[in-house]
Amino acid sequence: MTQFNNRIRQVVLLLVISFFGFLIIKELYVFLPGLMGALTFYILGRERYFKLTENRGWKPALTALSFILIFLLVIASPLYYTVVLVSPKITNVFSHADELKVGIQALSDKLKQFTGEELLSEKNMSSLESNLANFIPTFLNSSATILGNMLVMFFVLFFMLTGGREMEKTVKEFIPLHQENIAALAQETKHMVKANAIGIPLISIVQGLAACLGYLIFGLDDALMWGFLTGIFAFFPIVGTMLIWVPLVIYLYSQGLSTPATGLLIYSLVVTGNVDYLARVSLMKKIGNVHPLVTVFGVIVGLQLFGFMGFIFGPLVFSYVIILIKIYAHEFVDLSKTPL
Numbered sequence: 001m002t003q004f005n006n007r008i009r010q011v012v013l014l015l016v017i018s019f020f021g022f023l024i025i026k027e028l029y030v031f032l033p034g035l036m037g038a039l040t041f042y043i044l045g046r047e048r049y050f051k052l053t054e055n056r057g058w059k060p061a062l063t064a065l066s067f068i069l070i071f072l073l074v075i076a077s078p079l080y081y082t083v084v085l086v087s088p089k090i091t092n093v094f095s096h097a098d099e100l101k102v103g104i105q106a107l108s109d110k111l112k113q114f115t116g117e118e119l120l121s122e123k124n125m126s127s128l129e130s131n132l133a134n135f136i137p138t139f140l141n142s143s144a145t146i147l148g149n150m151l152v153m154f155f156v157l158f159f160m161l162t163g164g165r166e167m168e169k170t171v172k173e174f175i176p177l178h179q180e181n182i183a184a185l186a187q188e189t190k191h192m193v194k195a196n197a198i199g200i201p202l203i204s205i206v207q208g209l210a211a212c213l214g215y216l217i218f219g220l221d222d223a224l225m226w227g228f229l230t231g232i233f234a235f236f237p238i239v240g241t242m243l244i245w246v247p248l249v250i251y252l253y254s255q256g257l258s259t260p261a262t263g264l265l266i267y268s269l270v271v272t273g274n275v276d277y278l279a280r281v282s283l284m285k286k287i288g289n290v291h292p293l294v295t296v297f298g299v300i301v302g303l304q305l306f307g308f309m310g311f312i313f314g315p316l317v318f319s320y321v322i323i324l325i326k327i328y329a330h331e332f333v334d335l336s337k338t339p340l
Contacts (some may be wrong), residue, residue, distance in 0.1 A: 034152035064161040
């Protein structure tokens with residue numbers, strides 16, 4: 001009877017903990033990318049941080065602040081220059097709306113020749129104008145969310161670094177696995193995070209260079225700047241680079257430059273678009289031995305779950321599923337007794 005009562009109390013306590021855990025996660029979900037970002041930077045910097053503080057005697061708090069400053073510069077510098085470069089261009093587009101419509105119509109006519117479908121119908125144009133009108137409020141709201149996540153990320157990162165040893169010890173105690181399997185999970189996390197954190201910027205650089213070459217070939221002014229912006233937006237797979245080259249194609253059509261516009265359209269679809277896939281598959285395979293399917297589907301799932309940090313943690317989720325299946329088989333299944 002006593003054992004039964006203890007079991008009831010255990011179940012009730014677990015339900016209460018689960019309920020409050022659900023409430024906390026629900027309210028903090030908007031900051032999940034920031035928390036994931038803090039974990040990413042912690043994994044990238046922990047070894048160097050521990051060497052400086054434990055072997056060389058650096059002060060933990062000042063060292064953590066130094067790391068945060070370096071990470072902030074790595075993130076903020078490209079974002080700052082992107083905003084500085086893009087803002088005047090957006091202002092210029094809105095001040096020449098009639099030319100924009102002409103360019104869109106010319107692009108629509110050209111695509112209709114290839115596909116037989118009309119891009120710019122009256123209904124589509126009305127929808128486009130509505131989306132442009134809602135763009136600025138949506139962008140400002142997204143910017144506020146990104147800024148909030150960055151503040152959370154660096155705030156959490158400070159305490160993760162200064163209390164890293166205790167945090168790792170506590171996490172190990174709560175994971176209900178043998179030590180060798182915990183070590184395998186830790187190694188897989190470290191391996192995948194580093195592979196994505198290094199591989200994704202390299203992919204963006206490669207795609208930016210490929211796009212820059214196309215802009216030079218077809219005579220666009222400021223090709224280096226547009227290549228830089230294409231590389232930044234290449235962080236978003238498949239559609240990211242289209243946010244740069246599609247408006248450029250429309251601009252060329254609006255200026256009556258049909259031949260360069262058509263050439264850039266074909267180049268962007270064939271070269272720039274496929275460089276993303278080829279670089280993502282080949283580089284991620286070489287850097288971290290990450291299977292192409294894990295990379296592609298991991299990013300798709302990760303963006304839905306974690307936002308921007310899904311580029312790193314999406315493939316990690318897929319890898320976790322695979323390694324947890326292996327750990328389950330190792331811990332709970334006696335393969336020697338499994339019939340063939």
